[in-house]
Amino acid sequence: MEVERRSLREKQLAARDMLRGDLEGEDLERYVEERVVTTTFEKVQNWARANSIFPLTFGLACCAIEAPISIVTARYDLARFGAEALRASPRQADLIILSGRVSIKMAPVVRRLYDQMLEPKWVMAMGACSSSAGMFSNYAVVQGADKFMPVDIYVPGCPPRPEAVLYGFTKLQRKIMGNPDQSWRRRYDAYGTEEWARGGPRSEPSPEAAEAYSAAKRSVERLREETGEPSLA
Amino acid sequence: MPDAPGLELIRGEIERDCPGAVLATSFDRAQAALVVDPARVLDVLRWLKEQPGQRYAFLSSLHAADYLPNEPRFAVHYELINRDRVERIRVKAMLADPGAEELPEIDSCVEIFPTAHAQEREVFDFFGIAFRGHPNLTRILMPDDYVGWPQRRDFPVGGEPVTFTHTERRYG
Amino acid sequence: MSSDLLNEDLVDDRDREIMTVNVGPHHPATHGVLRLVVDLEGEMVRELRPVIGYVHTGIEKSCESNAYWKVIPFVERMDYVSYFFQMEAFCGAVERLVDLEIPPRAKYLRTIFLELNRIHSHLVWLGTTALDLGAISMLWYCFRERDKILDLFEMATGQRMHTRYFQVGGVIEDIPLGFEEKCRAFAEEMPIRVGQYEDLLDRNEVFLQRTKGVGAVSRERLLELGVTGPLLRAAGDPWDLRKAFDYLAYPEVEFKIPVGTVGDNYDRYRVRVAEMVESSRIVAQCLDALPEGPFIADDRKYVLPPRSELSTSMESLIHHFKLVTEGFRVDPGEVYYSIESPRGELGCFVVADGSAKPARVHFRDPSFVNLQAFREMAVGTYVADMIASLGMLDPILGGVDR
Numbered sequence: 001m002e003v004e005r006r007s008l009r010e011k012q013l014a015a016r017d018m019l020r021g022d023l024e025g026e027d028l029e030r031y032v033e034e035r036v037v038t039t040t041f042e043k044v045q046n047w048a049r050a051n052s053i054f055p056l057t058f059g060l061a062c063c064a065i066e067a068p069i070s071i072v073t074a075r076y077d078l079a080r081f082g083a084e085a086l087r088a089s090p091r092q093a094d095l096i097i098l099s100g101r102v103s104i105k106m107a108p109v110v111r112r113l114y115d116q117m118l119e120p121k122w123v124m125a126m127g128a129c130s131s132s133a134g135m136f137s138n139y140a141v142v143q144g145a146d147k148f149m150p151v152d153i154y155v156p157g158c159p160p161r162p163e164a165v166l167y168g169f170t171k172l173q174r175k176i177m178g179n180p181d182q183s184w185r186r187r188y189d190a191y192g193t194e195e196w197a198r199g200g201p202r203s204e205p206s207p208e209a210a211e212a213y214s215a216a217k218r219s220v221e222r223l224r225e226e227t228g229e230p231s232l233a
Numbered sequence: 234m235p236d237a238p239g240l241e242l243i244r245g246e247i248e249r250d251c252p253g254a255v256l257a258t259s260f261d262r263a264q265a266a267l268v269v270d271p272a273r274v275l276d277v278l279r280w281l282k283e284q285p286g287q288r289y290a291f292l293s294s295l296h297a298a299d300y301l302p303n304e305p306r307f308a309v310h311y312e313l314i315n316r317d318r319v320e321r322i323r324v325k326a327m328l329a330d331p332g333a334e335e336l337p338e339i340d341s342c343v344e345i346f347p348t349a350h351a352q353e354r355e356v357f358d359f360f361g362i363a364f365r366g367h368p369n370l371t372r373i374l375m376p377d378d379y380v381g382w383p384q385r386r387d388f389p390v391g392g393e394p395v396t397f398t399h400t401e402r403r404y405g
Numbered sequence: 406m407s408s409d410l411l412n413e414d415l416v417d418d419r420d421r422e423i424m425t426v427n428v429g430p431h432h433p434a435t436h437g438v439l440r441l442v443v444d445l446e447g448e449m450v451r452e453l454r455p456v457i458g459y460v461h462t463g464i465e466k467s468c469e470s471n472a473y474w475k476v477i478p479f480v481e482r483m484d485y486v487s488y489f490f491q492m493e494a495f496c497g498a499v500e501r502l503v504d505l506e507i508p509p510r511a512k513y514l515r516t517i518f519l520e521l522n523r524i525h526s527h528l529v530w531l532g533t534t535a536l537d538l539g540a541i542s543m544l545w546y547c548f549r550e551r552d553k554i555l556d557l558f559e560m561a562t563g564q565r566m567h568t569r570y571f572q573v574g575g576v577i578e579d580i581p582l583g584f585e586e587k588c589r590a591f592a593e594e595m596p597i598r599v600g601q602y603e604d605l606l607d608r609n610e611v612f613l614q615r616t617k618g619v620g621a622v623s624r625e626r627l628l629e630l631g632v633t634g635p636l637l638r639a640a641g642d643p644w645d646l647r648k649a650f651d652y653l654a655y656p657e658v659e660f661k662i663p664v665g666t667v668g669d670n671y672d673r674y675r676v677r678v679a680e681m682v683e684s685s686r687i688v689a690q691c692l693d694a695l696p697e698g699p700f701i702a703d704d705r706k707y708v709l710p711p712r713s714e715l716s717t718s719m720e721s722l723i724h725h726f727k728l729v730t731e732g733f734r735v736d737p738g739e740v741y742y743s744i745e746s747p748r749g750e751l752g753c754f755v756v757a758d759g760s761a762k763p764a765r766v767h768f769r770d771p772s773f774v775n776l777q778a779f780r781e782m783a784v785g786t787y788v789a790d791m792i793a794s795l796g797m798l799d800p801i802l803g804g805v806d807r
Binding site (some may be wrong): 057058059060061062064065066069070073074075088090100101103105106109111135136137138139140141158159161 | 408430431437438458459460461462463464466467478479486487529532533544545548549551552565566567757763787802803806
């Protein structure tokens with residue numbers, strides 16, 4: 001049934017009548033129609049999850065001053081996105097923001113924290129250092145947090161502005177709600193051209209890379225046969 | 234900063250009390266430094282700290298440097314401040330690398346300057362210079378089971394090259 | 406809240422067991438990734454062992470493989486709330502190595518930014534420490550002012566944090582139009598804000614009870630441990646490198662050094678808050694006395710020529726090319742240069758070996774040395790006092806671990 005839009009005054013009068021118990025018949029049906037939204041359970045669940053993220057108070061280095069400390073302050077309020085409740089315990093948090101460089105001594109600690117979080121959980125690699133070690137290409141920094149844990153969203157910058165972190169946060173919310181932002185793929189019509197997407201519709205590995213890959217696969221298989229381990233293929 | 238003649242006076246006075254400890258003086262870019270024999274470094278530090286009129290009683294920094302390929306290879310620097318006259322002096326102890334698995338050794342000055350406790354651990358962690366008499370000479374910044382002395386000049390910087398598809402041929 | 410409240414007769418035998426607790430690298434109250442292994446007897450701290458290194462970034466090693474001007478962004482990121490100070494320590498050391506004199510305008514500009522950074526660092530400290538002690542609303546007020554300072558930084562340099570504004574020879578760019586008014590307005594407003602912070606905290610009974618008489622260490626012990634900065638000044642020793650060793654524009658401005666009496670946590674709080682007021686006075690004086698002139702030295706061997714010259718002078722083009730690709734070479738030598746950072750003496754030791762890259766860059770970080778005093782501050786007090794003392798110690802783990 002199509003519900004034509006009524007003016008605010010009309011709706012207010014209808015609400016008053018509803019409260020008095022005066023609405024009946026068609027008026028009552030129209031009243032209910034205006035206020036019911038039908039959707040799937042997953043959508044509601046994802047919407048609820050996205051708008052009530054509990055970030056973990058986890059700061060490693062310089063980015064920690066921008067997030068989690070600066071984005072909860074009044075100018076860049078994170079609370080308006082529903083993420084006001086920062087929890088200190090990983091058991092109660094669902095978003096871990098890797099704000100800062102992950103040194104080799106800290107990496108097992110971060111992994112342990114991530115493992116202690118309960119599903120569903122998300123990871124934001126904030127800043128250049130956690131995305132890819134930033135400027136620190138040396139012995140002491142893990143070259144990107146995705147070497148040891150899955151990352152959902154990368155926010156570039158050194159340090160990224162709090163607005164950039166909030167933008168990344170809204171993208172993460174859209175990802176959680178089930179319609180992840182396709183960004184450059186959509187903008188440049190570049191689906192399937194990712195660096196890693198072997199087997200994607202439009203990606204072709206270089207012949208040397210393909211050969212190296214299949215050679216490595218063969219040698220792993222051979223090793224497995226020799227040692228008697230079950231094959232993963 | 235004691236100026237060049239002042240530095241020579243200090244050296245002369247140390248020679249009187251601890252003969253043979255100071256090997257050379259250096260006055261470079263308005264900074265005074267005494268190059269001392271590593272076996273006598275505690276005598277010199279104690280003299281500088283307690284001598285009335287010299288009282289360099291504040292150890293501002295203890296750090297080391299690796300001068301590869303020059304010999305002797307390592308130097309432990311002690312930056313001292315005389316707070317009454319507001320002057321700085323540097324004491325430099327050059328150590329040679331014994332080679333292979335052995336570590337260069339020098340006496341620890343933790344009794345004279347308790348602030349050296351953490352700083353000597355850092356020098357040990359990064360250069361492998363052992364301080365005799367240090368209460369807890371273990372790694373401080375690197376993980377405890379790390380192998381290698383990162384700040385030595387022959388230790389590689391590390392990291393890894395970034396692989397893109399077009400460089401995959403190069404790095405496999 | 407001191408240890409003599411614990412009456413030995415009333416203690417049950419069960420309480421005499423020592424329990425080792427790990428205040429791990431991830432903790433809301435450790436300012437950064439500091440790990441404390443604490444031996445507790447009941448609620449009293451009996452032994453404390455800090456474990457550091459969780460954010461060790463190998464900056465000193467990375468510096469050895471980059472040209473001198475490329476090292477500046479690396480060293481900025483050590484003590485990450487007082488980044489201008491690291492830049493100043495390194496640039497000052499290199500300027501002494503190459504014997505380069507910076508023009509007076511650059512000296513004043515550097516002083517302005519250093520003092521703004523000092524206020525910034527103390528604001529971050531105050532916000533987070535008051536948060537640890539329970540005065541949660543202080544965080545929002547302090548960060549409101551901090552955002553104003555970051556607006557000033559962004560106006561002048563384009564970045565909020567890690568601005569790479571100081572270069573060898575001066576500053577990279579002159580301040581834009583409108584910066585002076587905004588900065589002056591901020592410097593006038595800051596003492597009023599500090600008064601408001603004091604109103605919030607000075608009569609807060611919980612805050613006073615938690616900080617007065619807690620964590621006092623004697624001045625002699627602090628000097629033995631090499632502690633400098635507000636911790637030493639709170640214990641009664643007026644040692645400040647800005648007054649002791651004249652550098653930049655500090656000899657020309659008038660400011661006082663706040664000094665405490667007892668050396669407990671309350672004195673440390675008062676000293677830092679008073680330093681914020683003094684820093685805003687320094688900024689106002691520097692703005693008044695800001696001389697005209699070049700903002701960076703003239704020596705084309707070390708300093709990039711202005712871009713306008715690149716299209717007219719061949720020599721400038723060659724200098725520019727040389728400086729950007731290889732960088733300037735420095736004759737062999739070594740220098741140790743130290744300044745007063747918000748936490749104490751920040752020293753930079755640079756060894757040059759004649760090439761375009763430094764052979765060794767080492768930072769004497771104040772937090773690294775001050776952390777040795779933490780054991781003395783916290784052992785024998787309650788766990789809650791240990792947290793308060795950690796806040797008042799103001800360690801920044803980026804500097805501790807480098």
